[in-house]
Amino acid sequence: MSSGRRLHVVSGKGGTGKTTVAAALALALAEEGRRTLLVEVEGRQGIAQLFETEPLPYEERRIAIGPGGGEVFALAIDAERALLDYLQMFYKLGGAGRALRRIGAIDFATTIAPGLRDVLLTGKACEAVRRRGQDGRWAYDAVIMDAPPTGRIARFLGVHHEVAGLARVGPVHHQAQAVMRVLKSAETAVHLVTLLEEMPVQETADGIAELRAAGLPVGVVAVNMVRPPVLAAPPRPEGDPAALAEALARAGLGGAAGLAGPLLAEGREYAARLALEAAQRAELAGLGLPVHELPLLAEGVDLAGLYRLARLLREQRW
Structure with missing residues (x-):
């Protein structure tokens, strides 16, 4: 070492x-x-x-x-x-x-x-x-x-x-x-x-x-x-609130109509953060040095x- x-x-x-x-x-x-x-x-x-x-x-x-x-x-x-x-x-x-x-x-x-x-x-x-x-x-x-x-x-x-x-x-x-x-x-x-x-x-x-x-x-x-990543794959936050509310209702969640909008907003925020982190990793990779990550x-x-x-x-x- x-x-x-x-x-x-x-x-x-x-x-x-x-x-x-x-x-x-x-x-x-x-x-x-x-x-x-x-x-x-x-x-x-x-x-x-x-x-x-x-x-x-x-x-x-x-x-x-x-x-x-x-x-x-x-x-x-x-x-x-x-x-x-x-x-x-x-x-x-x-x-x-x-x-x-x-x-x-x-x-x-x-x-x-x-x-x-x-x-x-x-x-x-x-x-x-x-x-x-x-x-x-x-x-x-x-x-x-x-x-x-x-x-x-x-x-x-x-x-x-x-x-x-x-x-x-x-x-x-x-x-x-x-x-x-x-x-x-x-x-x-x-x-x-x-x-x-x-x-x-x-x-x-x-x-x-x-x-x-x-x-x-x-x-x-x-x-x-x-x-650490929250999801196995990046979210697709451009989804339809009504369709998401219907899916949540089918899953048995109460108040699904009120949950759909906030969930999509969080998804958009999470996707934006992932994109920002990917851009910063690319910047660091271009510096020509070893890059190590710590959690x-x-x-x-x-x-x-x-x-x-x-x-x-x-x-x-x-």
Whole structure:
């Protein structure tokens, strides 16, 4: 599964369930003996809510066991703490770095420079991808990032290229280049989550175009919350209300005359939705990427639902 990809960046229009898909992917990739890290960068604590656990701290914590017996760890990246790590790694500030935080300098820096915040968030995730244990093996077999929405994903991931151009020498330049090597390598894939609706599909197409223009590797399109078919065949809603009422009466339904009109109206609405979904599937097929569908969970997304989605992802072999 995952074709050698080790960094999976999951994005999507708001409301498409990208955090749910990212969490299910982390579970799916946690096959026997494998370790995955699920990274949150937006500070919403959505991962903690999905896994029904306490808010995640700025540390890597095991939160689940994958369907195949592997381990799922999670990390909520805090930009201020990431900047302190960065300062300690390259400049050995020690107590001086903590003093900067106490006087608000860290928060000031990350607030007035949004690009710096993105550098820190992506840099921390890429550090986890590159990290090795004492035995020389990768610390994590896969890192899954619950990334910002599709509308800003290309800029979010490409900010290191801008930083490398601004800082042409020194540790900042080398760090930015190292991160971009990971993000643009065959180890990385940016997956887009969408729904079978016009606006999410259009935003997905626009996001893919921007990612390709930036030289960032695009993975698969995940169509989330797909509703199951209600009928074995599409309805023919152009039927005659009187004829339908007569058929309902023969079947023994009381008040058949009052049911025929509403039933035909529902049939027309259902047929229109099927036509819209077929058109959106055709749009997605034209993007030249693998497209996988995940069902709408009628009972809602809970832990059992996450494991169900993870099983489906494993069967689809992302």
